[in-house]
Amino acid sequence: MPAADPTETDRLAAALGAGEPIDDAVSLVVATSGTTGIPKGAMHTPATLSASAAATESFLGGPGGWLLALPPHHIAGLQVMLRSLRAGHTPVIIDVAGGFDPADLIAGIDAMSGPHRYTSLVPTQLIKTLDDPSATAALREVDAVLVGGAATPALLQQRAIDAGIPIVRTYGMSETCGGCVYDGVALDGVRIRLADPNPDGIGRVVLSGPVVALGYRNLPDHPAFTTPGEYRTDDLGRLDDAGVLSIVGRADEAISTGGLTVVPQVVEAVILSDPTVAECAVLGLPDERLGERVVAVVVAASGAVVTTERVRAVAAEQLDRTAVPREVFVVDELPRRGPGKVDRAALRRTLS
Template sequence: MRQVVVDGSPAAVTELFGGLRAALDGSGPPVVPVDPGVPVTGSEPAAGIALVVPTSGSTGDAKGVLLAASALRASATATHGRLGGPGRWLLALPARHIAGVQVLVRSILAGHDPALMDTSAGFRPHGFAEAASGVLVLGGPRYTALVPTQLARLVEAGGDGLRALRGFDAVLLGGAATPSALLERARAAGVRVVTTYGMTETAGGCVYDGVPLDGVRVRLGAGGVVEIAGPTLASGYWDRPFETEAAFAGGWFRTGDLGRLGSDGRLEVLGRVDDLINTGGVKVAATAVERVLAARPGVVEACVVGLPDPEWGQRVAAAVVGGSTVDDDDLRAAVRAELGAVAVPRVIRRVDRLPLRGPGKVDRAAVADLF
């Protein structure tokens, strides 16, 4: 087992890239990408495991996910098949999370070294443009992957970053829910966005624009929880046999996300079960409220959380980025009109940006602390 400290610098990513190549072809041990100063311990993974990735801990309890070389290859191959064939990739995501790792895996299978953006000091549109310039001058399909916060910054900034983004044949977007207004703005600006849904346990995104990748199966289990099966599924959790048995029962992974399947079979993710707010005995989906708020003029992002309330159990609160031309009463009226009075945020706070964790997901616990 080989631990690689990934700090966002090109040198660290290059080391990880080499380790992944060896792990995929069986000439090297399994690779474990870790944060600086956060080593991990555990037993030696079973034969066939190429990668161990700590989850971002959306429930506060991070776990190491065991991914076989076959699952990583299946995911990368299906992605290329959906996008239009193997191509050249720009890595603009942290490589210690599965979305970034998969950019490296796809590059290995495509036979190209990836272009690398130095993210050790954070994400900047100008830095993205500089990193993209090297891959955009080359032939063949050009791809990259982003989280919604990165896309929002590129669209807001315009200029060289947005021009570079338009040059990619596909921009995978995942890691968190994307406001529909942001998608519309990006696509109107000429960005070829492909929304993705997946997690570390599915070797990254496995549903693109609502449609499962080849070989991936999706169904709704008890309570409308999304369940996933197929060749991209992880082998389980590192040194957690009981949690593995519970989460991967019968070859299906229970995600913890609520979903809805349209008449055409497309999956719509409604939010996490954990994010439901129980106010006065009525359950409010935080994601649904966020979508209404983010659709208002000028609102860039919104995060909705439940705060303790002595009378109602929880009260709905919203942190909003942007929308300076829209007052709080307008925001509340929009929510009331679409979702009913019970979903209306009783508290609204304007913020410059939302706190993030992991690959770019909103840190809901940190948002709650803002109140």
């Protein structure tokens, strides 16, 4: 539970039946990152959590100590602690209740122990770290930095690589014990398949294996868990010939404009190829003529000036005109839900 937010704690406790009987196999109920509707709680067992920790250790090169720089009531932060404790190390903790200060990484990393040192960040934290030379130098000394919670833009990934930071892009969710696909490759025991792929090879991502939750608390017949040991995501992805997964977007966030479908994440990736843009969210707003119109909300890169004209021009160079944002809003920061995902519902309410 988020200890600093009693209102949310009460909401989750009531919705997820805290204190009520539960299957003896379940050792953890962790809320998903969504903010609308009834909260869902993924139910995990010692077996699912152990499988996840073991698979992470195997991928990274062995057990080690971990630095916690994420809220511990979300699966990514909780897993940081569990992995460290499983390896026999007390996790070093940065208090992020009041926000993330990259300067805290310096002392935190210095206090870490273990044959290997690891941490986990969301993309917004990585951006702030790269803007701080001392924090960047400290982060360069760890053995791996897992980056997840939201997609890592290509330019941000390259900035981190150029700075010598050993990042690993992760994909996963509360329902899979957090990240279960690293740099597009499934961890040990995890299997990826695409349901109903289209002619371009894009389909709904389905994950299975020992890391998958038993299901949702108090939602026994949810369609995401129709098959035991398998989780049907809302993400759309593509597998290359080597089995490497690329996430294209989300099935539930597609924009229908003028009778055509636009995937927001495709537009975001193009806009984020412009070095003046640090963060971007694309969404559809109601439109009498088109049904929905495509709009972009962007955050300027440090020291850069971003303009509506430039964003639209960058999009027009690579995308069909239907996908080019009709409006561009420049903001200081994007609203977030969970540890790092953009809260599109909050953006839509604000802009509407």
